[in-house]
Amino acid sequence: MAPKNRIIIDTDPGVDDVLALLLALSASPEELEVLMISVTYGNVPRQKCLRNVVALFHVLEKEMAWREANGKPVYGALNAYKPIVAVGAEHALEDEELVADYFHGSDGLHGVHDKHPHLSPAETWRTLFEDNGSVPISEPPTFSRYFTPSKTPSYKEMLRILREEPEDSVTIVCVGPLTNVALAAAEDPETFLRVKELVVMGGAVHVEGNVTPYGEFNCTADAIAAARVYALTSPTPSSTMPPAFSEKSLPPYPEKLSRRLKLTLFPLDITTPHELFREQFNAKVMPLIEAGSPLAQWTETFLTGTFNKIDQMLGEGHNEGLSLHDPLCVWYMLTHDDPKWKTVPKPEDIRVETCGQWTRGMHVIDRRNRARPDESTIETHPQDPIEAVTVKLDEVPGDKMGWLSPRKGNRINRMVQSPGEKIFADVLLNKIFA
DSSP: OOOSEEEEEEEOOSHHHHHHHHHHHTSOTTTEEEEEEEEOOOSSOHHHHHHHHHHHHHHHHHHHHHHHHTTOOOOHHHHHOOOEEEEOOSSBTTBOSOOOOOTTOTTSSTTHHHHOGGGSOOGGGGGGGOOOSOOOOSSOOOSOTTOEEOOSOHHHHHHHHHHHSOTTOOEEEEOSOSHHHHHHHHHOHHHHTTOSEEEEEOOOSSSOOSSSSSOOHHHHHTHHHHHHHHHTTSSSGGGTOOOOOSTTSOOOOOSOOSSOOOEEEEOHHHHTTSEEOHHHHHHHHHHHHHHTOHHHHHHHHHHHHHHHHHHHHHOTTOOOOEEOHHHHHHHHHHHTTSTTOEEOSSOBOOEEOOSOTTTTTOEEOOOSOOOOOOOHHHHSSTTSOOOHHHHHHHOOTTOTTOTTOSSSSOOBEEEEEOSOTTTHHHHHHHHHTO
């Protein structure tokens, strides 16, 4: 049976990214196929993020061997499919400095490679992704049975997959800065728009940010990339595109595009309340560590490190867990037919601040209670030539930024409800550690 969902995961593997990848790979072959893992920079540099992905597959080889030897269930999607792993951007589109806070340690996983060297891959993995100019051999040596390394930049691999697969058959799940996706969209917008849906973990709309008062990490790390990607949801992408700051700026999109991007946003508003608690995690993994599970041993190191960091920041008596930001997007891919998933009733005009001294990455919405012209003539036939009456309706006095225009502004499907904040952590643990 063909998988219900086929996805590309664009990720900057730190703690919750790894949990998201594990959730995806532990799915049944009928639920999900991971076509590619596209690696970008994050809290730590790109090469360390890439190392974490390779280490994940290395640990899973040991874990699956242990499970088979002990008669325990193995991961279905992991064994059925072999995703490409490709390397993407090293830094933001127009900024070479990373927004790195090292909350999860200098390796992004609380020192797991130093604490468990037997669970880290041999350093020869680096050559899998290096283009040394030599003539490629027809069949490169197999480093892992579970992934295929690529020396092609991940945004080009992304476009190749979208070009070769049927339109509306591949979803991209973005759980890191949107630089790779912005590069793909800039190089070939029409091929990029063949994507079924872009699922984005990013932003903070009605809640505070997590790296600045208004900014969520992924969006703040490359606000320009986020603004460019969001603009593809607009009937007029140029209306929300960021200013061109330098000659390094990517080119504008063509004036006419065949379709608009469907973007489903998971901001901090919905992801933060989905939490995993220390006691809950320990109850699941400690018996598995005693039984010899390599995966339990590996994940316990960086999750305990995370829980300790939360305790250090918030002090005694707090009641906060690890927010499952990125895994929530994968849960949506596994269960999006569940009617309990709810987006806003109507797509929202959410724009990304790219120039503000204190507000970079802020998700801006119009909170004014002002009348908007009738959108019916535009929304029903968005590609039709604009008639004079429509142009007249589009002109609202004092609205220079087009917030009240039916032709301008973004159209974001913001997720506001899941099948259950309280049940997700158990779902995650049971899938990963079954």
